Amino acid sequence: MVDVPLGPAGAVPPADVEDMSLYHPHSWVTKYVFSQDAKVIAVQYSITALSVGLIALVLSWLMRLQLGFPGVFSFIDANAYYQFITMHGMMMVVYVLTALFLGGFGNYLIPLMIGARDMVFPYANMLSFWFYLLAVLVLVASFFAPGGPTGAGWTLYPPQAITSGTPGGQDWGIILMLVSLMIFIIGFTMGGLNYVVTVLQARTRGMTLMRMPLTVWGIFTASFMALLAFPALFVGCVMMLFDRTLGTSFFVPAIVEMGQPLERSGGSPLLFQHLFWFFGHPEVYIVALPAFGIVSDIISTHARRNIFGYRMMVWALLAIGALSFVVWAHHMYVSGMNPYFGFFFATTTLIIAIPTAIKVYNWILTLWRGNIHLTVPMLFALAFIVTFVNGGLTGLFLGNVVVDVPLSDTMFVVAHFHMVMGVAPILVIFGAIYHWYPKVTGRMLNDALGKLHFWVTFLGAYLIFFPMHYLGLMGMPRRYYDSSDIAFVPSSAHTLNAFITIVALTVGAVQLVFVFNLLWSLRHGRKADGNPWRATTLEWQTPETPPPHGNWGKEQPVVYRWAYDYSVPGAARDFIPQNEPPVARPSLETVS
Amino acid sequence: MTSIILFLAGLAAFGGWWLAKQRISAKPWLEEGLAGEMPGTGALAIPAAKVGLGVFLAVVGALFALFISAYSMRMGMSDWRSVPMPRLLWPNTGMLVMSSVALQWAVVATRRGDEDVVRISLLAGGFFAVAFLAGQLWVWRQLEESGYLLAGNPANAFFYLMTGLHGLHMLGGLVALGRTTDHAWRGEAPAGIRLGVELCASYWHFLLLVWLVLLNLLTGWADNVIDVCRGLLT
Numbered sequence: 001m002v003d004v005p006l007g008p009a010g011a012v013p014p015a016d017v018e019d020m021s022l023y024h025p026h027s028w029v030t031k032y033v034f035s036q037d038a039k040v041i042a043v044q045y046s047i048t049a050l051s052v053g054l055i056a057l058v059l060s061w062l063m064r065l066q067l068g069f070p071g072v073f074s075f076i077d078a079n080a081y082y083q084f085i086t087m088h089g090m091m092m093v094v095y096v097l098t099a100l101f102l103g104g105f106g107n108y109l110i111p112l113m114i115g116a117r118d119m120v121f122p123y124a125n126m127l128s129f130w131f132y133l134l135a136v137l138v139l140v141a142s143f144f145a146p147g148g149p150t151g152a153g154w155t156l157y158p159p160q161a162i163t164s165g166t167p168g169g170q171d172w173g174i175i176l177m178l179v180s181l182m183i184f185i186i187g188f189t190m191g192g193l194n195y196v197v198t199v200l201q202a203r204t205r206g207m208t209l210m211r212m213p214l215t216v217w218g219i220f221t222a223s224f225m226a227l228l229a230f231p232a233l234f235v236g237c238v239m240m241l242f243d244r245t246l247g248t249s250f251f252v253p254a255i256v257e258m259g260q261p262l263e264r265s266g267g268s269p270l271l272f273q274h275l276f277w278f279f280g281h282p283e284v285y286i287v288a289l290p291a292f293g294i295v296s297d298i299i300s301t302h303a304r305r306n307i308f309g310y311r312m313m314v315w316a317l318l319a320i321g322a323l324s325f326v327v328w329a330h331h332m333y334v335s336g337m338n339p340y341f342g343f344f345f346a347t348t349t350l351i352i353a354i355p356t357a358i359k360v361y362n363w364i365l366t367l368w369r370g371n372i373h374l375t376v377p378m379l380f381a382l383a384f385i386v387t388f389v390n391g392g393l394t395g396l397f398l399g400n401v402v403v404d405v406p407l408s409d410t411m412f413v414v415a416h417f418h419m420v421m422g423v424a425p426i427l428v429i430f431g432a433i434y435h436w437y438p439k440v441t442g443r444m445l446n447d448a449l450g451k452l453h454f455w456v457t458f459l460g461a462y463l464i465f466f467p468m469h470y471l472g473l474m475g476m477p478r479r480y481y482d483s484s485d486i487a488f489v490p491s492s493a494h495t496l497n498a499f500i501t502i503v504a505l506t507v508g509a510v511q512l513v514f515v516f517n518l519l520w521s522l523r524h525g526r527k528a529d530g531n532p533w534r535a536t537t538l539e540w541q542t543p544e545t546p547p548p549h550g551n552w553g554k555e556q557p558v559v560y561r562w563a564y565d566y567s568v569p570g571a572a573r574d575f576i577p578q579n580e581p582p583v584a585r586p587s588l589e590t591v592s
Numbered sequence: 593m594t595s596i597i598l599f600l601a602g603l604a605a606f607g608g609w610w611l612a613k614q615r616i617s618a619k620p621w622l623e624e625g626l627a628g629e630m631p632g633t634g635a636l637a638i639p640a641a642k643v644g645l646g647v648f649l650a651v652v653g654a655l656f657a658l659f660i661s662a663y664s665m666r667m668g669m670s671d672w673r674s675v676p677m678p679r680l681l682w683p684n685t686g687m688l689v690m691s692s693v694a695l696q697w698a699v700v701a702t703r704r705g706d707e708d709v710v711r712i713s714l715l716a717g718g719f720f721a722v723a724f725l726a727g728q729l730w731v732w733r734q735l736e737e738s739g740y741l742l743a744g745n746p747a748n749a750f751f752y753l754m755t756g757l758h759g760l761h762m763l764g765g766l767v768a769l770g771r772t773t774d775h776a777w778r779g780e781a782p783a784g785i786r787l788g789v790e791l792c793a794s795y796w797h798f799l800l801l802v803w804l805v806l807l808n809l810l811t812g813w814a815d816n817v818i819d820v821c822r823g824l825l826t
Contacts, residue, residue: 120640120644121640121641121644189648189651193644193647193648193651196647197640197643197644197647200643201640201643202640208614208615208618208620209611209614209615209616210614210615210616210618210620211620227647227650227651227654228600228603228650228651228654231651231654231655231658232596232654232658234655235655235658235659235662238753238757239662239753242742242749242753246742246743247742247743248742248743248746248749249743249745249746249749250662250666250746250749266669266671266745266746267746268665268666268669271662271665271666274593274661274662274665275658275662278593278596278658306621310620310621311616311617311618311619311620314616315616318611322604325597325600326597560624560625561620561623561624561625562620562621562623564621565621582624582625
């Protein structure tokens with residue numbers, strides 16, 4: 001832990017943290033494997049999460065193959081199909097998106113952007129990654145366990161998740177899933193404490209809260225939310241694990257299984273739904289808020305324009321964070337709840353649209369009359385805005401009880417949440433990787449490959465998910481292994497499904513181009529200088545690129561301004577770094 | 593889910609109050625200038641470890657608030673049969689109170705720089721905490737012997753789960769306390785272990801508070817409160 005001694009002036013940390021108080025690696029193992037340096041941990045998190053993402057991508061191919069060409073692939077039976085959708089969902093939501101945004105970008109960007117040398121609890125930070133890796137290994141191990149992974153659906157609703165009809169329900173699948181989630185949550189808590197306390201305690205001199213880049217605000221708010229929301233999933237997991245292994249009946253009511261009444265009785269399946277969605281809904285914003293922050297910074301940098309309405313952006317982040325805890329039951333409209341509850345939750349759900357819309361307007365106003373550079377990160381950021389608006393609009397449909405009830409459990413829901421929390425955040429992740437790769441590696445990613453990756457991914461995502469809305473409106477159910485026998489589904493729907501599958505395979509394939517680009521550019525990419533995008537934030541002002549251990553060399557930077565001084569009238573360059581001292585500039589009148 | 597919502601509302605109120613003091617209505621685009629000229633700059637005047645513990649306690653609080661939410665939701669169903677409360681819970685609670693008092697004593701002694709008192713009070717705190725845990729295990733045995741098994745009914749399951757989870761948190765605290773006590777007995781100066789002692793004491797007080805809430809809930813004293821809350825909601 002870096003102890004920042006406090007001077008007589010009170011809360012202002014000194015300019016230079018003595019090198020003795022920084023943790024120093026002494027061998028290759030402590031430098032690259034069991035490292036306590038947030039930057040190394042960030043790369044470890046990112047590589048692990050991207051690998052899990054590739055596994056989840058392959059799972060989505062397999063399930064699309066079944067949906068597009070039912071009966072053609074004999075190795076995909078109903079059980080395998082349910083296992084694919086379950087693992088795809090859980091991996092993408094928790095082990096990819098959450099881990100990448102908070103563990104990956106959080107670790108890399110928080111210390112650099114606030115001018116700190118490292119996280120405040122480096123040891124806990126290291127443990128956080130190893131817990132995460134263990135959670136991933138336990139999860140992946142369930143593919144090789146007897147009975148295979150769980151096929152309960154990513155929501156793991158009991159009692160079906162732990163009964164014998166569901167794949168993995170009476171085998172190892174569900175146990176490994178629950179244990180893995182619990183390990184993940186414990187690991188995340190250690191990381192999350194770091195992200196929050198580092199932002200609170202380790203900001204460099206002059207970095208007031210309102211001078212922080214929106215990326216840090218987004219990750220900070222999301223970390224807080226995750227710290228408070230993940231316990232709900234933890235509680236649900238512990239109780240279900242007890243139900244599965246110790247014979248308790250928290251969630252198992254009196255049911256008849258295969259004609260035989262189970263020994264259990266008295267459990268409440270609804271209780272699990274409440275716990276799950278009390279985590280599950282904030283989770284949407286845990287993923288979205290870092291994306292919001294990162295997009296704000298990318299747009300501002302690549303449009304050479306200060307972010308419009310910075311204060312409002314910060315307040316909107318906080319408001320979304322708070323509101324997201326009181327909307328969970330909109331995932332449960334069809335659970336037979338009291339209609340007044342439905343009304344309440346529909347209202348809070350629609351209220352969230354207000355701060356969200358403020359953010360969208362502010363992004364657009366930032367672009368207005370900006371000097372837009374259509375670089376690859378910018379393309380991804382712009383695509384995010386469009387996609388998020390699209391997915392958000394269908395959210396307004398589903399947030400209303402009367403519209404949600406007929407659409408519930410159809411492909412419309414699948415299309416909605418993939419647009420808003422699948423495609424949209426992933427676009428930001430790609431954009432952010434193209435944006436910060438030069439800082440992490442010292443080399444640029446290949447531009448042509450990047451543009452190919454962008455266009456195929458962006459257009460492909462729309463070709464996949466737009467038709468899915470129509471399938472949903474038609475009544476095509478989700479979670480069905482084979483819908484070719486359903487009378488009301490016309491044959492055109494099957495053609496559409498085959499089309500979606502082909503596009504999905506194409507979009508999947510182009511991700512391999514991205515992976516190739518990541519690896520190839522490591523050696524052969526164009527060399528990047530310290531600040532290739534001419535950005536203002538501190539991470540671009542490090543004395544060396546990639547930043548060495550301790551980030552700042554001898555002295556920590558001192559911050560004199562906010563993070564968005566782009567195209568300031570009268571300034572020599574079109575950007576002024578945060579650590580550039582103010583100079584007496586000619587006033588506007590004398591310039592004109 | 594009333595308890596967790598109330599808990600989070602409390603946290604949100606605190607967060608809002610704190611943010612209000614951080615000048616979040618500042619207009620940073622107008623405030624170019626030297627560091628230190630701006631109020632609300634830099635870190636809090638509290639060690640990072642204390643802030644870290646505070647945030648961690650918020651997480652633990654959320655965890656227990658969620659269990660309490662689940663418990664009260666399940667209690668509302670018609671087939672609820674409570675567990676009889678073994679009398680041993682009272683002496684156990686006494687142990688936990690003593691443990692907290694001992695650690696508070698240690699905090700006072702570190703501030704005064706009284707090495708011997710620090711050592712003894714840390715040991716006493718640890719001893720009472722272990723006694724509490726042993727007592728809790730004994731309670732489990734008593735319940736088991738009188739036929740209240742874990743899987744018997746939901747009330748039993750909740751009882752074992754919540755006391756168990758509380759005990760696990762005590763165990764984790766004991767590891768930290770053990771390290772601090774070890775430092776104290778190896779002759780480290782009170783000033784050097786002051787932070788550790790203070791952190792342990794805060795954690796202990798918090799777990800005592802959680803235990804008192806749980807005890808209220810499990811013994812049924814809080815039933816009336818829950819009924820009132822339910823009445824408000826339905």
